[in-house]
Amino acid sequence: MSLDGAVERREGSPAGNGNGNGPVMAPPARPTYGDRRLRLNPNTEHKPERYDDVQSEFDPAIFSSLERHLPPSMLEVPRDAKVQFMKEILTRYLPEGERNRVQRHKEYRHKLMMAYQPLHKELYNLHPSAFFVPSFLKAVNDNTEESFRNILSEPSPGIYTFAMLQPSFCELLLDEVENFEKWVNAVKFKIMRPNTMNKYGAVLDDFGLETMLNKLMEEFISPIARVFFPEVGGSTLDSHHGFVVEYGKDKDVELGFHVDDSEVTLNVCLGKDFSGGELFFRGVRCDKHVNTETQPEEILDYSHVPGQAVLHRGRHRHGARPTTSGHRINMLLWCRSSVFREMKKYQKDFSSWCGECQREKKERQRQSLAATKMAFLKGSCLSPRLTFDLSKESDYTGVMSEKFRRKISVNWRNATKESVATSIQTHLRWKRPGNVGAKFDLFGYGERLLCIVLIEVSTVGAEF
Ligand SMILES: O=C(O)CCC(=O)C(=O)O
Ligand SMILES: [Fe+2]
Known part of the structure; x- marks a missing residue:
């Protein structure tokens, strides 16, 4: 997918008659829709169509998500043309090997669903009042940060716990999973396990629960993720991987230290009686860190409790200690955002969520500020003009378009603390509020008043 700056252009290559003479044949007619550049930020006012009926290797939700990034000219065209356009983009970005894998998995799922008879049909459609405890339902219905904070605990930054599932729902789901596993053993169906780290457990999506879990993500988890995890795609979740994991002496015993293949993970304990099995968390990290x-x-x-949910970023490093007695069974929903994943490819700095990027950034700021102060104190910077050049800031080059990355120069002679504040506001007007902060610091040194301005990572100083 190309973002602002890189242009998607699909033009038929001109085909001649082979001898260079004669008329150049026009390529087969193909509608053109003007500028095909995708939007960097989604058009949140546009309500995308649903694509559930589209037959392709891509999740229909990805089409709906991508539609918000289409250029205005493409929003007006017939639905089929939009689908065609989006398929072309997606196909180019999904390698053939991956497409084959998706196709094989589709066939596997189809075979499984045709053969397996569900035990509790009521689980396969989401019934909020039967599934969720009233406090959770109310918070999601109210759908405000305050209503969520009323039911959430945050035992460590970015890890939220709350009561979620009714005991009766947990029992039914455990029963269904047990029934599924008995059937798998009886007919010797070789099932795929939830991920490379588990030898036990089952993928709920593979035997018919995908629609229910998608609704769970869209209507109950996305509203919370939108508020608490916007910087990792919490407001654009569009696909999921739903499964159960099982621990005990005769099953997987523990789970090693890892990050999930998700933007946001919901982990709910279904039961049963067990001891041990504590989850351990150790900070959020990007790939590099x-x-x-x-x-x-x-x-x-x-320590997890049946019915209780833990919600965390997928990149929050974690694992599970050995379950020392009994059986511990959890439902996991790895929620993903295709938009976030695409954007991530164009970014280098993840200090809005990676603990180590944050520490590195603070250290850069500290060093830069110290260097600027030092330069002033040595009297090497006597200019009354203040200059800062955002075009040199690597933090901005990936995310800010050229017109915003300009050089600003201000005359600070006779400035006061108030006039410096006003100037900074004026010069930062072109930024969205809250996007980039300016902090400044005035201090006296001998006869001179020094001004240190800190624009996120850039420090510049002027003397007047
Ligand atoms: O055992 C647990 O509760 C953690 C499971 C988990 O982290 C995972 O499956 O990704
Ligand atoms: Fe995990």
Whole structure:
């Protein structure tokens, strides 16, 4: 997918008659729809169509998500043309090997669903009042940050726990999973396990629960993720991987330290009686920093309770301690955002969520500020003009278009603290409020008043 700056252009290659003479044959007619550049930010006012009926290797929700990024000219065209356009983009970005894998998995799922007879049909459609405890239902119905905060605990930054499932729902689901596993053993169906780290457990989506879980994500998890995890795609979740994992002496015993293949993970304990099995969390990390040291404030050990949910970023490093007795069974919903994944490819700095990027950024700011102060104190910067050049800031080059990355120069002579504040506001007007902050610091040194301005990572100073 190309974003602002890289243009998607699909033009038929001109075909001649072979001898260079004669008329150049026009390529087969193909509608053109003007500028085909995708939008960097989704058009949140546009209500995308549903694509559930579209037969393709892509999840229909991805079409709906992508539609918000279409250029205005494409929003007006017939639905079929939109589908065609989006398929072309997606196909180019999904390698053939991956497409074949998706196709094989589709066939596997189809075979499984045709053969397996569900035990509790009522689980396969979402019935909110039968599934969820009233406090959770109310919070989601109210759908405000305050209503969510009323039911959530945050034992460590970015890890939210809350009561979610009715005991009767947990029992039914456990029963269904047991029934499914008995059937699998009886007919010797070789099932795929939820991921490479589990030898036990089952993918709920594979035997008919996909629609129910998708609704769970869209209507009950997305509203919370939108508020608490916007910086990792919490407001654009569009696909999921739903499964149960099982631990005990005769099953998987523990789960090693890992990050999930998700933007946001919901982990709900279904039961049963068990001891041990605590979850341990050790800070959020991007790919580059996934193996860096844990800071003391990032350590959390958490004991799960049936019916209780834990919601965290997929990149929050975690694992599960050995279950020492009984059986522990959890339902996991790995929620993903195709838009976030696409955007991530164009970014280098993840300090809005990676603990280590944040620490590195703070350190850069500290060093930069110290260097600027030092330069002033040495009297090497006597200009009354303040200059800062955002075009040199690597933090901005990936995310800000050229017109915003300009050089700003201000005359600070006779400035006061108030006039500096006003100037900074004026010069930052072109940014969205809250996007980039300016902090400044005035201090006296001998006869001179020094001004240090800190624009996120850039520090510049002027003397007047
Ligand atoms: O055992 C648990 O509760 C954790 C499971 C988990 O982290 C996972 O499956 O990704
Ligand atoms: Fe996990």
